[in-house]
Amino acid sequence: MVGDEKEIIRKYGLAPLQGEGGYFRFISTFGENSGCIYYLITSSSQSRAHILDNDEAWFFLEGGRAMQIVCDPDTGAMEERILDEEHRFSLVNKKMVQTTFLISGSYALFSTVMSPRYRSEDYHEVSDAVIERFPILKEHV
DSSP states (O other): OOHHHHHHHHHHTOEEOTTTOSEEEEEEEETTTEEEEEEEEETTBOEEEEEESSOEEEEEEEESOEEEEEEOTTTOOEEEEEESSSOOEEEEOTTOEEEEEESSSSEEEEEEEESSOOOGGGEEEOOHHHHHHOGGGGGGO
């Protein structure tokens, strides 16, 4: 791991996020049980393709450029979104397939917000049928 990545993990007290990949730390709840985390992807640990039961707002904080792929398993629509210093926000609607990975730099740090707050049972791996429909996801599972 590059020194910058280790420093970010130490500075923010991040831990590996099981299942999805990357590193995280819960920050707080607010409002009607909404929750916020720090989330870090690195050159060796990305956000694997997955589906969440609730909307998730992403905020780019610092680091390299990231690509977020969002797919609608119902309609077949797919969108590629850049997250970086010029493109700081992305909303991933519930039930969409999402994956986020670096395209430059050694890390990218985000904050994400979910309402209600994330629970492990809200996370779902993508099925083989979804991967077959969106072949680009094969390298991100």
